[in-house]
Amino acid sequence: MYETQTNAIEMKHVTKKYASFQLEDVSLTLPSGCIMGLVGENGAGKSTTIGLIMGSIRRDAGEIFVLGQDNTKKEFDAVKEDIGVVLDEAYFPEVLNAVNVNQIMKHTYQRWDEKQYFDYIKHFSLEEKKMFKDYSRGMKMKLAIAVALSHKPKLLILDEATSGLDPIIRDEILEIFNEFTREEDHTVLLSSHIISDLEKISDYIAFLHQGKLLFCEEKDRLLEEYGILQVTEEEEKDIPKEAIAGRKQGKYATELLVKRSKISDAFEIECAGIEDIVLFLARKGE
Numbered sequence: 001m002y003e004t005q006t007n008a009i010e011m012k013h014v015t016k017k018y019a020s021f022q023l024e025d026v027s028l029t030l031p032s033g034c035i036m037g038l039v040g041e042n043g044a045g046k047s048t049t050i051g052l053i054m055g056s057i058r059r060d061a062g063e064i065f066v067l068g069q070d071n072t073k074k075e076f077d078a079v080k081e082d083i084g085v086v087l088d089e090a091y092f093p094e095v096l097n098a099v100n101v102n103q104i105m106k107h108t109y110q111r112w113d114e115k116q117y118f119d120y121i122k123h124f125s126l127e128e129k130k131m132f133k134d135y136s137r138g139m140k141m142k143l144a145i146a147v148a149l150s151h152k153p154k155l156l157i158l159d160e161a162t163s164g165l166d167p168i169i170r171d172e173i174l175e176i177f178n179e180f181t182r183e184e185d186h187t188v189l190l191s192s193h194i195i196s197d198l199e200k201i202s203d204y205i206a207f208l209h210q211g212k213l214l215f216c217e218e219k220d221r222l223l224e225e226y227g228i229l230q231v232t233e234e235e236e237k238d239i240p241k242e243a244i245a246g247r248k249q250g251k252y253a254t255e256l257l258v259k260r261s262k263i264s265d266a267f268e269i270e271c272a273g274i275e276d277i278v279l280f281l282a283r284k285g286e
């Protein structure tokens, strides 16, 4: 056993090089009890980051602690029992059904909760006897989520786990994740392209762009810090350069992503959502 940690995940200056991609100097902290949304375009490095955290991908440099344990040490094997993982490709053998999966998991996880598992199966409307190969993508993800939640993990890591699910079930699943973190030492890291989902439930947002972590910040601070300003060419001259975090040229006006603290109150600044912030900053990065 290990003590409850204040941080569920700590990445310090982590680098991973592939032939045509590099995850560069990523430092990220996810405090226990919080939900972090990981966003980034296709190929930004989200799955690589999750693989590095799980220890399935070897880092080239840096340190990673998960639930307080360095994930390169053999003691990390014991910690894995406390991590529920759902990857973007569901991974059960094709001929198994939900009942068979229960039999296997019972012998895999010490704290497997059979009742909870079948409650989720029912809740997700999954047919117990249907073979995995006959599941739709959404059903596969639901089964994987049911498994991840049923061995009493402390940390849930989900890579694109809600993509392919309809909005109603996505909403229910987000609520389940929310519910999960009501317990103080329960933490969630989830990646998604559906930024509105992440904005809905995350305490922290981490934004990866082309292998670089552009920010890892409390969501509320991001929403407070940034705003959108519509200006003409003339008006833009009065805006301090350091206030401009991103720029989009419209047909009649320019849209700026601005830092509220660096700009006079006289300007009429609109609210920026996480999606706006991410899109502006991604464009700036290019």
Ligand SMILES: Nc1ncnc2c1ncn2[C@@H]1O[C@H](COP(=O)(O)OP(=O)(O)OP(=O)(O)O)[C@@H](O)[C@H]1O
Pocket (backbone or CB within 6 Å): 018, 019, 020, 021, 040, 041, 042, 043, 044, 045, 046, 047, 048, 049
């Ligand atoms: N084993 C590997 N060998 C070489 N390159 C790899 C390997 N795994 C991933 N990459 C490359 O690393 C980059 C990041 O991939 P990754 O899967 O982490 O992105 P992602 O942000 O999860 O993308 P998506 O949203 O499309 O799932 C890509 O350019 C990918 O081709």
